[in-house]
Amino acid sequence: MFRRRHxxxxxxxxLGALAVYVLAPVFVVxxxxxxxxxxxxxxxxPQELGWKxxxxxxxxxNIMVTIGLSYWIAFWVTMSTLVICVLAGYAxxxxxxxxxxxxxxxxxxxxxxxPLAFPAIALGIGLLPVFxxxxxxxxxxxxxxxxxxxxxxxxLRSIVGAFLLxxxxxxxxxxxxxAGRFYTLRRVHLPLVWPGIVGGAVFAFTWxxxxxxxxxxxxxPTVETIPVRIYHYIGGYYLSPNSAAALSLFLLLPTLVFxxxxxxxxxxxxxxxxxx
Amino acid sequence: MSARRERLAxxxxxLPLVVFLLFMVMVPFVIAVLSSVGLTQVAPGLxxxxxxxxxxxxxxxxxxxxxxxxxTIKITFLSTVLATVLGxxxxxxxxxxxxxxxxxxxxxxxxxxxxxxxxTAFMWWALLFPRGYIGIFVQKVLIExxxxxxxxxxxxxxxxxxxxxxxxxxMRFPVVFLIMQSLMEMxxxxxxxxxxxxxARTPTIIxxxxxxxxxxxxxSSVTLNxxxxxIAFSIPFILGASWPQFLSVFIYVNAKDKGDWxxxxxxxxxxxxxxxxxxxxxxxxxxxxxxxx
Numbered sequence: 001m002f003r004r005r006h007x008x009x010x011x012x013x014x015l016g017a018l019a020v021y022v023l024a025p026v027f028v029v030x031x032x033x034x035x036x037x038x039x040x041x042x043x044x045x046p047q048e049l050g051w052k053x054x055x056x057x058x059x060x061x062n063i064m065v066t067i068g069l070s071y072w073i074a075f076w077v078t079m080s081t082l083v084i085c086v087l088a089g090y091a092x093x094x095x096x097x098x099x100x101x102x103x104x105x106x107x108x109x110x111x112x113x114x115p116l117a118f119p120a121i122a123l124g125i126g127l128l129p130v131f132x133x134x135x136x137x138x139x140x141x142x143x144x145x146x147x148x149x150x151x152x153x154x155x156l157r158s159i160v161g162a163f164l165l166x167x168x169x170x171x172x173x174x175x176x177x178x179a180g181r182f183y184t185l186r187r188v189h190l191p192l193v194w195p196g197i198v199g200g201a202v203f204a205f206t207w208x209x210x211x212x213x214x215x216x217x218x219x220x221p222t223v224e225t226i227p228v229r230i231y232h233y234i235g236g237y238y239l240s241p242n243s244a245a246a247l248s249l250f251l252l253l254p255t256l257v258f259x260x261x262x263x264x265x266x267x268x269x270x271x272x273x274x275x276x
Numbered sequence: 277m278s279a280r281r282e283r284l285a286x287x288x289x290x291l292p293l294v295v296f297l298l299f300m301v302m303v304p305f306v307i308a309v310l311s312s313v314g315l316t317q318v319a320p321g322l323x324x325x326x327x328x329x330x331x332x333x334x335x336x337x338x339x340x341x342x343x344x345x346x347x348t349i350k351i352t353f354l355s356t357v358l359a360t361v362l363g364x365x366x367x368x369x370x371x372x373x374x375x376x377x378x379x380x381x382x383x384x385x386x387x388x389x390x391x392x393x394x395x396t397a398f399m400w401w402a403l404l405f406p407r408g409y410i411g412i413f414v415q416k417v418l419i420e421x422x423x424x425x426x427x428x429x430x431x432x433x434x435x436x437x438x439x440x441x442x443x444x445x446x447m448r449f450p451v452v453f454l455i456m457q458s459l460m461e462m463x464x465x466x467x468x469x470x471x472x473x474x475x476a477r478t479p480t481i482i483x484x485x486x487x488x489x490x491x492x493x494x495x496s497s498v499t500l501n502x503x504x505x506x507i508a509f510s511i512p513f514i515l516g517a518s519w520p521q522f523l524s525v526f527i528y529v530n531a532k533d534k535g536d537w538x539x540x541x542x543x544x545x546x547x548x549x550x551x552x553x554x555x556x557x558x559x560x561x562x563x564x565x566x567x568x569x
Contacts, residue, residue, distance in 0.1 A: 011375065018366065018384065022388060022446075023384075023387075024409070025446065028399060029395070029402060084293050085293070087289045087290070088289060088290045091286045091290050092290070097289075101286045111294075114297070115300075115301050117503065117552055119509070119524055119527075119547050120507070120509055121509050121524045121527050121528055121547075122544035122547050122548050123300075123304055123305075125527060125544055126303070127300070127304045128319070130299075130304060130307065145300060149301060206392075210392035210394065210395075212393065213513075217528070217532070230394055231394065234401055234514065241401075245398075248395045251394075252395050255391070256391075259390040260383070
């Protein structure tokens, strides 16, 4: 009896410690975002909570432009990534193509993963002269391209994984009945692989929303996204953790909600789940 | 459709991807390599003609450049070890306490994975800076109450990388947990039963049954974390000291702030080379893990 109670206490203690460890940083950001008055003498909790920092954020400066631009860039990164990845994902994941071009597919799989091993900063300073030459430096189009570098490998992995799980008999049956390749893609593959495409899109969107180093290097000061503005609140000359915390919620909450909904949707009954 | 037309269709479908990657990854890489040996004039101050001066300077023990590399390796190694101990320890705890990985626990563990890097760095900055909870706790309890030291150590922007390690461990332990948890579930439970019937206790079962069967998974999660932390920028940029610097911050400061593009490009090439070696090790360990389970 004692042993069992002791065992439960240990379990509760460890899981409680885990919850504190994981949630404490999130809690602190929420505190800063909503703390209207917080004197160091009462360091354990703010004296007054409210929306001051959010109000200030919307009235002072051009924060709305920053937020709008971040989401606008993320939208274009997602769209462009999907165009490239659905086409390539179909080629690399469809059984018919894999039978014909197995070696090429394996090469492509390895090639696509290269950007994941590259430090973003190293890539960024290599891109600087290229972008400067092409007039893409400090432009929205340039930042969209830069964000796609990491969005593409992850989105492609998700989409190829989804194509691989489509039963080959379905494609064969459609082709035997005279359907063309495009018709088969539209009527057989796409209805089955949409969860993989949604997974890839969510990843591309959230990745772009959160990308920092390439935006700082290739876009700032003309293109200022939410992460760059947060950095200026805590790394610049004027420290403002409250403003940084309030703005962080515009990154944190959408990311967590998107990820949660995607995971739930994919588990709930997509025929094909996200690969990779 | 003939095999030739099939191949042509394959090429046309992957062409946009190949063009994109060549333009956005391979071109900058080639520019970085050529610039590091003085074969381009893409940035101000690059030498006129072939030279290995950048590499000589980087590996010169008299100069501080190598310190940035050792600091990066040291901090990455320490963070990886701590994240692995925490993640693997938690997996074992959940496994042997027979705690079901319900939705709450699953979401709790995944939360750091879904949190944006920069926000993670900011969260830890807010906890560790002198007016943060941990900063004040250290000051009030360890310094003022227990008098363990004269003054509180800096927990961010410190030369030991305390802030970077604390933040990195929080961010990466879920990777070890999720990989190892799924692998543990794949181990045939009859092995554990047989070991128990023969009188083995839990530590022996972990050491003799689970550890050997999941070692390649552990290796791949360790390598994955090492690579992710090694090439990180946001966390060392926000939480790191002005010196010693993390390699990614060192490149940024050299290129953007000091205008020393030769050192910026040289360090980039070295950085990419080390990262590629680590990712090769990761790919190998992943292949072994797949073959082993």
